[in-house]
Amino acid sequence: MGKFSDKDILLEIKDLQIQGYSDETWIDIIKGVDLTLHRGEVLGLIGESGAGKSTIGAAAMGYARDGTRISGGSIEFDSMELTTATEAERRALRGSRIAYVAQSAAASFNPAHKIIDQHTEAPVQYRIQKRMEAQEDAIELYERLRLPNPEEIGFRYPHQVSGGQLQRAMTAMAMSCRPDLIIFDEPTTALDVTTQIEVLAAIRDIVDQFNTAAIYITHDLAVVAQMADTIKVLLKGEEVEQASTEQMLKSPKEDYTKSLWAVRSFQRPQKKRPTDGTPPIISVKNIDAAYTGGVKVLDDVSFDVYPGMTVAVVGESGSGKSTTARCITGLLPPSAGEIQFKGETLPPRYTDRSKDQLRQAQMIYQMADTALNPKVQIHEIIGRPAQFYSGLKGGDLKQRVDELLDLIELEPSKYYNRYPPELSGGQKQRIGIARALAAEPEFIICDEVTSALDQLVAEGILKLLDRLQKELGLAYMFITHDLATVRAIADEVVVMQHGKVVDQGPKDEMFTPPHHPYTDLLLSSVPEMDPNWLTTLLEERGVDNVGEAADV
Amino acid sequence: MNDLLLLVLKRLGFGLLTLLVVSILIFFAVELLPGDVAEAVLGQGATPETVQAMRDQLGLDRPAVVRYLEWLGGAVTGDFGVSAVSGEPVINAIGDRFVNTLFLAAYAAVIAVPFAILLGIVVALLRNSVFDRVANVLTLTSISSPEFFLGYILILYLSVKLPLFPAIASLSSDMSLGELLHRTFLPALTLVLVVTAHMMRMTRAAIINLLASPYIEMARLKGVPPWKVIVRHALPNAWAPIINVVALNLAYLITGVVLVEVVFVYPGIGQALVDAVSKRDFPVVQASSLIFAATFILLNLAADVGAIITNPRLRHPK
Incomplete structure (x- = not known):
């Protein structure tokens, strides 16, 4: 690995095996992984969920989470064997x-x-610093x-x-005792892209400054490309391959790695608005909305969704994307403005809408885990809307459920009687889609439907949604904060910030400069595979502006 | 801080409203009885004249609503009318007894609450160990046995076989505090045994419930020792359910101790209530019920406020 020599080895994991307790037996979840980390080296661990990244990260601290045990191999940290x-x-x-x-x-x-009391806990406990010193040090960090x-x-x-x-405060806390090694376990996954940049920059700086070694765990390739010297790819508890970041990005060897790299290539051709005078299927007209408490969360929001088209609504968390969806479905009556369906005004409250109006606004949710009742069988979950909206019963109902399961590419005979917890994340999301389709809507709201899923699984869902759109002529309002997804499937884009629409238009125009400044900020904040992307971006923006940029 | 005050005042308002509803229920429940109070008190041997005399004396001829308002107006100022049996003001009959009950409840609570919470913390720390199992079995046994049985067992061992404490907890006004505590020790201990299990198990459950939280894992990965993980990181977030169970048990110590009072011949309000019911002394029954209701409402209010105060999100708004 050139840059690091063998005598600087800080952590050496050999043939690590970890088991997890499930259904009253111990199952192998890490199946013999080797890992070598030198002082000052940053190793990126990537893979899908269930690959065992976090488990390995915890094991590097000699820690087995509740319900897991280290069953074999050795973990040597600075010539101390942690397993014994x-x-x-x-x-x-x-x-x-x-x-x-x-x-x-x-x-x-x-x-x-x-925060500072939690920060100083470790240095005071280890008698590295007195309480007041630790506090001053925290402020400096x-x-x-x-x-x-x-x-x-x-x-x-x-x-x-x-x-x-x-x-960032947590990164500071990790630095409080100036450790030799920091495990970063998906530190930016829960953040907006604009916020992610500041955190990435801060982490990279501090790791550089103190020459700390790090294991950086993530599922996001573009992020790991910015952070790591070396990348190790994991799949189902086993190593796929390891190489320096540059080499890994340029010429991945294994098929699995290549497939990870290829994910971002899915794109469907963009559609234009109909020119024959067809009215929009859903028209949001100047709506304001507020939750109890009175603070306006939506301010004069307007956009149209035409039949068969996908409108992506993007923005950071708190920008009012989901609130707009709640207004369209009637869960939150807007305080001003109106929602029209094919030119006809919908009652603001869902309780005042007719069955036929209700069926037009179906939703698919971000967390399929919580959106499906775990104690109800699949056929009931899908069957209930079919029964409610179309009055199907007995044989007809069963046939309709089978049809729907076929549509979402799940074998009806296999899944008909199963319960949601028996399914994988992607399968659950498919059930969520089938439930929305059961109402036979012309318009579906997809609220961050892929953001809880691994990239390969997310890709499958996007392709499915695309196919359904073609076959059934559906229109989507696609809420997301992920611009890669927008690129893949949107026809039109609506950019929201602080409850207002700041920019909207056809996708190709939105992605070509000149942009609205906020659109530009969002677009430029999406990590790219180029390992120098972050450095270049920070130079362009000027390092000191990073914090402010995110507060726009 | 103003928000907090407002919240407390709001809860207090709701508490008073609840108490008003309860007072209506208590008063009119008695009205629903067949016949009227005078007949019920005097029984079968009463002549029409004596019944009528009592009706006049109690003012029973007037409409119920008027009498309710009078009763309520009196109750607010501490005047619960006169006992239908002795003719004395109700407040004289139950005032002292209520103070006695409060004393016994406080005595038991001062021992039981810290003991139960401490024990709960220790068993949470040593969860699934032998100590945990033994503590659980013992406290469950004590909560599952009837109080009078526990009381008699304690009398047998601590009073008869080993004459350490008196078996009868009768009081007189000239006793010193030390003597008072000694004399009422056995009933207090019985109550401690009855309420400890519930509070201990809730403390244990509330703490263990939090052990899967990310911030607990973070504390462990910071090298925080296990006892400190429990005491410093889990306990401060577990107060709300613990406080609620403590309040419920305190209410029980005041309103549910009649059996213990009977066993130890302790002059508390529970016994007064049972006496009054058997003698059909309705003004005393009404007054005692209202006091019990007020106790319950007040303690639950205190638990709500306690749960709010221990929640940093509410204490330190953004």
């Missing part, structure tokens, strides 16, 4: 020499304590990580700080 060390010895490493940065900082900071108000921000409670700032 006592629990007390292993604990003494954690926080002091190996630190951890979790995926969701919002969930991983204790809500009951101030906050400053280096370019947190706003570094003097003051630590004295807030976690819920008083935004997600991107918390993630």
